[in-house]
Amino acid sequence: MNESILQILESVKDPEIPVLSLVDLGVITDVDVQDKTVLVKMTPTFVGCPAMDYMKAEVEAALQKNGFHPKVEITFEKPWSSDLISEKGKAALKKYGLAPPPDGKLFTDLEILETASCPRCNSTNTELKSPFGPTLCRSLYYCHDCKEVFEQFKPL
Amino acid sequence: MNNLALKELLYKMADDQLILGHRNSEWTGFGPLLEEDIAFSSMAQDKVGQSLALYTLLQTLGESDPDTIAFTRNASRFHNCILVELPNQEYDFSLIRHFLFDTAEALRFEALTNSAYEPLAQLARKIRGELRYHTLHANTWMKQLGSATEESITRLQKSLEAAFPYALGIFETSPYEAELIDQKIFAGEAALKEKWLARIESVIHQTQLQLPDWKTLTPVYGGREGKHSEHLQPLLDEMSEVFRIDPTAEW
Numbered sequence: 358m359n360e361s362i363l364q365i366l367e368s369v370k371d372p373e374i375p376v377l378s379l380v381d382l383g384v385i386t387d388v389d390v391q392d393k394t395v396l397v398k399m400t401p402t403f404v405g406c407p408a409m410d411y412m413k414a415e416v417e418a419a420l421q422k423n424g425f426h427p428k429v430e431i432t433f434e435k436p437w438s439s440d441l442i443s444e445k446g447k448a449a450l451k452k453y454g455l456a457p458p459p460d461g462k463l464f465t466d467l468e469i470l471e472t473a474s475c476p477r478c479n480s481t482n483t484e485l486k487s488p489f490g491p492t493l494c495r496s497l498y499y500c501h502d503c504k505e506v507f508e509q510f511k512p513l
Numbered sequence: 514m515n516n517l518a519l520k521e522l523l524y525k526m527a528d529d530q531l532i533l534g535h536r537n538s539e540w541t542g543f544g545p546l547l548e549e550d551i552a553f554s555s556m557a558q559d560k561v562g563q564s565l566a567l568y569t570l571l572q573t574l575g576e577s578d579p580d581t582i583a584f585t586r587n588a589s590r591f592h593n594c595i596l597v598e599l600p601n602q603e604y605d606f607s608l609i610r611h612f613l614f615d616t617a618e619a620l621r622f623e624a625l626t627n628s629a630y631e632p633l634a635q636l637a638r639k640i641r642g643e644l645r646y647h648t649l650h651a652n653t654w655m656k657q658l659g660s661a662t663e664e665s666i667t668r669l670q671k672s673l674e675a676a677f678p679y680a681l682g683i684f685e686t687s688p689y690e691a692e693l694i695d696q697k698i699f700a701g702e703a704a705l706k707e708k709w710l711a712r713i714e715s716v717i718h719q720t721q722l723q724l725p726d727w728k729t730l731t732p733v734y735g736g737r738e739g740k741h742s743e744h745l746q747p748l749l750d751e752m753s754e755v756f757r758i759d760p761t762a763e764w
Contacts, residue, residue, distance in 0.1 A: 403643055404636075405562020433566075433632075436639040487548040488646045489555035496646075497548070513642045 359390045365423050366397070369415045372408050373492055376449045379412060383441025386434070394426045400437045402513070403493040439512045451476045455495065456509035473509045475500035483507075515696065516574055518689030519630060521592070522699055523574075525687070525737055526621070527567035528593035531583055532745070533614060534560030535752050536601055545604050553607070556647055563640055570632055584753040585760070588745040595736040596679035598745040605668040606676065608658070612651040612716070613680040617709045619644040624705065629697040652716050659720025666721050677725045681732030684709075 366385055371377045379385055379399075387398035397416055401409045413429050420427035439458035442450070447457035456473045473496075474481045480502035487497045488511070495508045537557035544550025568579035576582060596614060601607045622644060625637035658665040684706040693699045710727070717724045735741065 400639075403559065403562065404566050404640055405559045407558070407562075433635040433639050436635065438642070487552055488650055489548070489552040491551075493555055493558055497551075511646070 359388050359395075362388050362390055362395055362397075362420075362425075365419050365425075366416060369412070369419050372411055372415075374450065374453060374455070376453045377446050379416065381443045381446030381449065383443065383446070384412070384437055385416075386432070386437075393424065394428060395420050397427060397429045398434070399429060399431050400433060400435060401431070402437050405493060437513070439510065442510070450510055454507065456498065456507060458510045458512040460512075473498050473507075475503060475505075476507055477505060478503045515689065515692045518687070518692045518696075519633075519698060520571060520574055520576065521687050521689055522693060523567050523571050523633070525592040525594075527564045527571065527582075528591045529597050529614075529618070529683075530560040530567065531564035532591070532593045532748065533597040533610075534558075534564060535748060536597065536599075536607075537611075539601055540607065549604070552650055556611070556650070559643055559647070563643070566636055566640075570636065573632070580756065580760075584756040586749075588741045588749055589739040591739065591741065591745060591749070592737050593745075594679070594683045594685065595733050595742050596676065596682055598736070598742060598748060599676075599679065600744055602672075603668070605658075605665075606672040608651070608654055609669060609672040609676050610680075611647070612655050613676055613713065614683065615644065615647040615651055616712050616716075617680075617683050617705065619648050620708050620712065621705055624700045627697075628699060633698070655716055655722075656719050659717070659722045669720075670722050673722060674725050677727060678730045679733045681706075681727065681730060682734050682736060685732070685734040685737040687737065 363380055366380050366388075367378045369379045371379065371382050382402070384399050384402060385397060386400050387396075389396040397420075399409075399413060399416065409431060413431065416429055417427045440460065442458065450457045454476050456476045459473070472481055473483050473485070475483055475498075478500065480500055482501040484499045484501065485496065486499050486506065490497045490508050494511055496511050498507050498509055499505075500507060534557045537553045537560065540550060540553035541557070542550065544553060564583070565579055568576075568582050571582065572578055596610060599610070619641070622637045622641045625633055626641060628634040628637065655669075659669055660666070684702040686702045687693065690701055694701045714724055
């Protein structure tokens with residue numbers, strides 16, 4: 358993908374996790390530049406993600422600000438999975454207090470949900486409280502060592 | 514590709530998701546415990562979002578825009594199965610319906626990942642992963658409450674028996690069944706029902722509940738051809754109340 362465009366898109370953050378750029382989140386699946394026209398393909402983390410229109414508008418605004426004519430298309434051609442979150446993105450999630458998703462290849466029958474490591478103390482002595490959390494992409498855990506509830510970015 | 518067959522399939526799937534999504538949202542603020550309140554609200558959001566994606570596919574096939582489709586049809590033009598429109602009743606009924614319906618839905622999308630209609634296959638590959646969380650949720654509670662106390666077991670058994678004839682109605686066949694199968698768009702309701710029964714049975718066997726003798730039950734059909742219970746129209750009236758005040762409003 359085009360480096361200078363990616364740098365612009367790097368400035369657009371997930372509205373619910375402001376430390377994570379859309380590029381690191383993995384929702385930008387394709388960029389094609391023709392002269393000043395930039396075609397961006399995006400895909401939602403979860404189909405029902407209510408932030409999608411907002412993120413699309415933010416991408417358009419960032420490109421326009423830099424003198425480009427954006428054309429943003431939302432597509433399921435390359436579906437999002439939590440493996441598309443970059444290493445940098447995973448580190449940012451952890452620093453923000455959200456357990457990053459484990460490797461999606463292990464995610465076959467959801468047993469993986471039983472073990473998440475606490476983003477505060479790194480303990481794996483944790484328990485899934487609910488596969489559903491404050492947003493569609495997060496689940497709720499309890500850490501038996503630091504005795505705090507934490508959220509995990511769901512593997513998908 | 515037969516567009517009528519494809520549209521019929523998309524309509525019934527989208528309507529199922531929209532109507533059950535709405536019923537799930539009725540638990541918001543009323544869940545028996547906070548995590549369940551959040552779970553049913555999250556599943557509502559997932560399902561309404563999935564219905565929007567399916568209605569958007571219908572739009573590419575020449576149907577109206579998703580809001581018009583969702584908010585301006587009367588009950589007789591909805592193709593959802595009757596199971597999803599039934600009132601929530603007590604939590605035990607909602608849990609049983611969630612278990613019976615979402616198991617079928619997860620298997621349906623699993624089958625559709627190989628659909629010859631590529632846009633639907635793409636969407637199915639996406640939604641399949643999301644539905645794993647719904648079935649995980651349902652199975653966890655079925656196993657816990659299905660073996661917990663006399664009251665929880667009795668309540669779930671009663672709801673299981675009440676819901677089962679309606680659950681069999683999920684698999685009411687379409688007039689285009691043969692075309693859908695021939696053109697490899699969808700493996701068909703009969704194949705889906707068989708997989709569903711096996712999956713349902715494997716969970717029920719891990720509890721103290723008894724699977725109803727489904728062969729002696731009469732499935733409740735009609736939903737797929739627009740013949741609904743008295744519960745659907747009031748749901749639609751409520752769901753579309755704000756939209757109807759000003760259908761041209763920008764949101």
